Amino acid sequence: DAGVTQSPTHLIKTRGQQVTLRCSPKSGHDTVSWYQQALGQGPQFIFQYYEEEERQRGNFPDRFSGHQYPNYSSELNVNALLLGDSALYLCASSLVPGATYIQYFGAGTRLSVL
Amino acid sequence: GIQVEQSPPDLILQEGANSTLRCNFSDSVNNLQWFHQNPWGQLINLFYIPSGTKQNGRLSATTVATERYSLLYISSSQTTDSGVYFCAEVNTGANSKLTFGKGITLSVRP
Numbered sequence: 559d560a561g562v563t564q565s566p567t568h569l570i571k572t573r574g575q576q577v578t579l580r581c582s583p584k585s586g587h588d589t590v591s592w593y594q595q596a597l598g599q600g601p602q603f604i605f606q607y608y609e610e611e612e613r614q615r616g617n618f619p620d621r622f623s624g625h626q627y628p629n630y631s632s633e634l635n636v637n638a639l640l641l642g643d644s645a646l647y648l649c650a651s652s653l654v655p656g657a658t659y660i661q662y663f664g665a666g667t668r669l670s671v672l
Numbered sequence: 673g674i675q676v677e678q679s680p681p682d683l684i685l686q687e688g689a690n691s692t693l694r695c696n697f698s699d700s701v702n703n704l705q706w707f708h709q710n711p712w713g714q715l716i717n718l719f720y721i722p723s724g725t726k727q728n729g730r731l732s733a734t735t736v737a738t739e740r741y742s743l744l745y746i747s748s749s750q751t752t753d754s755g756v757y758f759c760a761e762v763n764t765g766a767n768s769k770l771t772f773g774k775g776i777t778l779s780v781r782p
């Protein structure tokens with residue numbers, strides 16, 4: 559049973575560039591959420607996708623966008639990268655979007671913006 | 673907004689010692705999870721515990737929802753228990769957005 563998988567594991571970009579991160583949910587899960595974790599902090603919710611639509615969004619600018627495919631995999635896109643976007647980006651999946659469902663996390667993508 | 677506070681922020685233990693990690697939350701919860709973040713960044717699920725008590729080996733957790741706190745107990749700590757422990761909650765009406773605390777950094781020394 560494959561868990562949540564994310565790619566790539568590490569990424570280095572320069573300011574102003576664009577980046578795409580990828581996530582495959584745990585087998586049988588159809589809901590994907592993305593989180594940003596700055597150094598020394600807890601993860602912060604970016605947005606959640608279910609049925610190929612963004613269902614909920616945290617306090618992040620429009621430079622952060624996403625997509626979900628029919629196979630439930632998801633992408634996180636960040637445009638016009640800033641130094642402050644350097645962080646660990648975590649993907650979580652759950653069975654459905656309900657509050658009482660356990661969320662499982664991938665190993666993350668570590669993004670460095672120079 | 674919803675606040676999740678964890679204490680203490682840092683904890684240093686000798687191998688074999690017991691510890692209690694605390695999580696206070698500011699609103700009623702539908703979901704509370706404890707995670708262990710390993711040195712590579714992965715969040716490992718420890719407990720899903722919106723209320724009551726659960727045990728898994730040397731770890732156990734208790735959530736008292738009416739008093740808005742949760743406790744994670746680690747007994748007979750091992751060096752492999754080192755890392756950052758997070759609690760995260762989903763409050764009523766927040767769909768499934770997890771709100772995390774800042775984490776507790778645990779160091780277990782041999």
